[in-house]
Amino acid sequence: MQKKFSKILSGILVLVGFIIIGSILIWSPVCKNMMELASGNMSHMRCYYTGQASILLSIVLIVAGIESFLTNSRKPWTFITIGIMFLVVTFGSKLGIGVCMKETMRCNITATWIRIGGIVTMICGLISLFKEEEKEIIKINIAS
Template structure:
């Protein structure tokens, strides 16, 4: 039963990683606008970098879930995935998103936060189920 739970959680984490990537690029993409600097250069808005960070953390989540499907031992990847997705919960305060509520990056941030929260929950369930299994 514990192995089945671990496999189910791994598949859920893969799906959550794909949902996060899809939200950044497909159904809730971050803003694509550029802002001018005082020097005249045009740079992407903060939400562009939030999307890039979400992409990297989602790839990390998918890799950790695939690794947990392949190996059968206690996984340091689970702890790393929990930490990475905890960071994704604070994107709007660490990196930032647009100030205007009407900008599309606010829906992207919501998707990223939901995926992050669900990933942390799955990671904690998997971690504590493995801890109990080791103690027994």
């Protein structure tokens, strides 16, 4: 039962990673427009960088989920998951890189997808952290 539970959590993490990437690239893409700086140079908007960073961290999450699924281990990725998704959740806020200030921009919808994925992932990581491991009983035979 424990291995099945671990595989379910790993599958959820991989799915969330793909959902975050899909939201950024497909159904709710971030702005790719450039803005002109006071110096005359052109630069991407903040939401573009939030999207790029979220994609990279989601790829790490997917790899960690696949590794956990294949090895039936959940301890290495539990802390990675919590840390990565804490970063992803804060990217769309004033604590992180942020998104466009206008509420009507599509990148605010993308930030919502990122936050939801981050919250689900952090919940999975916390469940994995506090779920008791099955303890194996090792019998030692002492020959007298």
